[in-house]
Amino acid sequence: FSNRLCHNGRIRPLRESSSVRLKPAVVPYRVRGTAHAKVNEEEAETIAALIRAMLQHPAYEGKTIGVVSLVGEEQAKLIERLVRRACLENPKLEQELEKRRFLCGNPAQFQGDERDVVFLSLVDSPRPEGPLPLRNDDRFKQRFNVAASRARDQLWVVYSLDPATDLKEGDLRRELIHFALHASKDPEGLLHSADEQARRTQSPFEREVLEWLSGQGYRVRAQWPVGAYSIDLVVEGEHGRVAIECDGDRWHPIEKIPEDLERQAVLERLGWRFIRIRGSEFYRDREATMARVVRELERLGIRPRGRFSTPEDEDAPLHPLAEEIIRMAERIKAGERQEAVASRPPVPSEMSAPDLSVVTPRAASPLRRRSEPSIRPSSDNGGRAVTARSIVPFPSSSEASAHSLFERESHAPAPLREDEREKLRAQLLEERDRLYEELQEVEHRIRTSEFSWARESAVRRRSSLKRELQSVEDVLRRLDAEDYGICRQCRQPIPIERLRALPSAQLCVKCQNRVDAGRVAEWGRDKGEGHWQVKETLLSPWP
Structure with missing residues (x-):
């Protein structure tokens, strides 16, 4: 993908496909996600689950893992949080993750780095008003070039878009998705299709022109036969074709120009349109020459159609290993959702007022009065004098129930x-x-x-x-x-100021003070050392 996107096919891979045990090399995976504020939660949760599945699968043992977000770094941060949070609860997974040099970031953060397995998250999702704005300028080319070339063994492309309806012709996102779909179905055909056209050219000049046009997203065919004639290059558009003739090499010397023009006249009568490129012009100023060719193609209605053709069957079956990892990830996600549902507080089917008739408080005070802290002498088993704070008496269970019930009725907690x-x-x-x-x-x-x-x-x-x-x-x-922000003891709202200072607080200040007051210090002399020591006992908290 990067070779055709930015290097005009000039890069030659050195690794043989047979030397890589992890197959397939490219895996496209579409989800039904929605993007918001540069985050697509469905894509993030899917990638996090796929990574957890890989950490447990023997085929991925020892493989390093990375995630690249193609829209900002917010998505990468979310994926990292999801993965690390899940691994915090499983020490073995956490240790395994450390071995894999797990890294999440945007393409700039991956510049100069690579991993065995890389996930690309496109983040973007469909919008009701039609296709997304086009992304195909040099800034995005560089971003996609880096992102798609970070994987040593396997690249996963996770997306939420339908390339046929949500993206325009020439959009880099559309080309990346088409590339992934083709590479997963027919990797050898994808590799050799461009090389086949290059081999059919009859001169280095034709080959360089073909590679330049292919690199810009044009569909180019070499040595196109028309009856008894053959056209050097044919550029195909959505509604027509244009012939390109490369003049000035040993196949088209100056003395053959009249013959070439005569052949062109014959083909023009058949409806063909021609653009001619002189070799001297091309090698003197390649960019200016090809800019002229692009303008001519634009005038004739020929626009780039993408470096990879539209796949015929987007739902073709994946490689068995990829299917197995996806099934494992789906089970992981299903388990997490069940846990989330189970952790929610139960919602009562109907709200009924409590029956106060069953509560019969004593004639005296329903609760015994708390005694004030005081210092009183006591003795321990060894006859030593011990000074201790008086222990606060607690109500009986029936009294506490009456008190709690009356208190909840008179002071309903506000959420x-x-x-x-x-x-x-x-x-x-x-x-x-x-x-x-x-x-x-x-x-x-x-x-x-x-x-x-x-x-x-x-x-x-x-x-x-x-x-x-x-x-x-x-x-x-x-x-x-529903009970967050409600004191676990008195069932009254915890002040918002306390929650801001200590979001994990489960007791209000008053009840926390009662719990703290329940710590009784006992002073006793150590027989052997002859000095005072403090022993602290935590009493049961106030109901």
Whole structure:
């Protein structure tokens, strides 16, 4: 693909297909995704699941893995988060991922780097108003050239578009998809189709013109037969053809020009249109000469149709190994969705008021009064004098039930407002991105540090970062639950200020203080050492 896109077919591969055990070399995989803000979640989840499947499949043992996003770096960051989050829960997968030199980024970040297996995420998705804007300028050519040439053994092209209806002729995304479809169905035919046309040329001059036009996306045929005549090159358009004659070499010397013009006149009567290129003109200023040819082709209604023809059957079966990896990935995604559904809080079918008639509080106070902290003498088993804070008495279970029920009835917790929840989500996502970026830097230091003390420090920091990431992920999973922001003890709303400062908080300030007050310090003299020591006991929290 890159050879035809940017190098006019001049690059010759040195690796033989038989030397690569991983087949097929190119795998197209279409999903039903929707792009928003440079992110396509369906493509991201699919790629993350495919990577997890590869980490567990023996055919991919030891293969390094990379992901390239063709639209910004937001998609790459999302895919990396999904993969690393899943591997955090499985130590074996996490260790395996480290061995694979896993890297996600945009084409610029992959410049000069490569991996055994590379996933390309096109990100873009269909839009109701018609085909997407054309992408075929030099800036996008360079981006696609780098992205498509990073894989040593296998390239996966994951996309959400129908190239026939969602993309225009000449769009690089359309050409990449067509290339992937052809390469998966007939790799040998794809490799040799351009070489076959080049072999049919009768001079280096014709071959260079053919390679230049093919590199620009034109469909070119060499030595096209017309009756008893033969045309040097024929450029095919959607609604016609144009003949190109290359003059000025040993096949078309100056003395044969009258004969060539006579032949041209005969063919023009048959409807053929001609463009002639002089060899001296071409070699003196190739770009200016071919710019003139392009203008002539445009005037005659011939435009680039793409370097790869439209596939006849987009739904052709894939290679068995690719099919197996896709099935494994689908099972992984299905399991994750079932877990997500199971983790959601149950929604009651109907809301009924509690029956207060079953609650009969005592004639006295329903709850025993908490005594104020005081210092009182006590003795331990050894007869030593021990000074301790008085322990707060707790209500009985029936009293606590009555108290909780009355309290919930009189003070129904108000859920977080939607804008408050979204601000918290944005705060958590920003913190998660920061932690992932720092984790990447730490892992780089682990791989590249020369000193053992520096590596050990980085390893400790990595463990701390993973714990922080796990905490942030847990809060993000709970954020949409109905009881998020409700105190686990008193069932009252936790102030939004506290949640902003500590999103993982599950107790309000009042209940947290009660829990903290439940820590009883006991002072006792150590017999052997003769000094005071502190023993701390955590009491049960206030209901």
